Amino acid sequence: MTSDLIESSLMPGQLLARGVSRHLRSHDFVSVEELVPSQGLRVDVMGLGPKGEIWIVECKSSRVDFQSDRKWQGYLEWCDRFFWAVDSDFPTELLPDDTGLILADAYDAEIIRVGPETRLAPARRRVMVQKFARHAAIRAQTARDPGFVHIY
């Protein structure tokens, strides 16, 4: 698919996620989308930093999207830092002060506020980096070898 085709197939939240992932690279973080840290949870963007830092970024395309989220506090225990990513029209006063804030569009993003750090215990960090690695590798393999998913 060309870039344009990919873009038109993405939902508003996924476009924000793309901009966030691009921006995280400038902080030397790599990212995956839609990782499941634990049953019933699925994070929009999980970033992995050069020293094994784990960030979670939830992308909210509208007020309704944010207000209908009943799960976000469940993400806090799976990361060192938590951020919201919203576009420039979003009413940011709705967001809790003690969370991170990223202003994003489909092309890039900017970190406006870094929330508090609550460092993962070493054992959980190990598990999360391993989950991240497996998730990313399966996505990468699916991309380089579209035939493989049909086998196993």
Add this chain to the structure above:
Amino acid sequence: MTSDLIESSLMPGQLLARGVSRHLRSHDFVSVEELVPSQGLRVDVMGLGPKGEIWIVECKSSRVDFQSDRKWQGYLEWCDRFFWAVDSDFPTELLPDDTGLILADAYDAEIIRVGPETRLAPARRRVMVQKFARHAAIRAQTARDPGFVHIY
């Protein structure tokens, strides 16, 4: 690219790597290709197991390809297990007995011999899983967002 187009663009060693990566999934291992564990080294396939096991698989498409490899012993310190992957025409008697052996083609593979395990020290395993995660995530991001590589 379609599967056929991808296939015709791959070198013989890369076709073996594809079959190896497919097969490793049946052992619940995920894989990346061409990871650099340390300057001057580039492994054909690195597998990551469900418990953080690290396997390295070097793919040899011919006798000459094997005999010109002066680096393979340098890979041993970066994995728990080391394997060769070759096709059914390869003279396997050339390969050292105390290494693993995988018979592969472009579509699948089979583990013929599992070599000795030399377990990585915990600190090195942590570094390798982290490297694996970053390598895989960058490949996956390049695939889902072809525009991103031109930015940073």
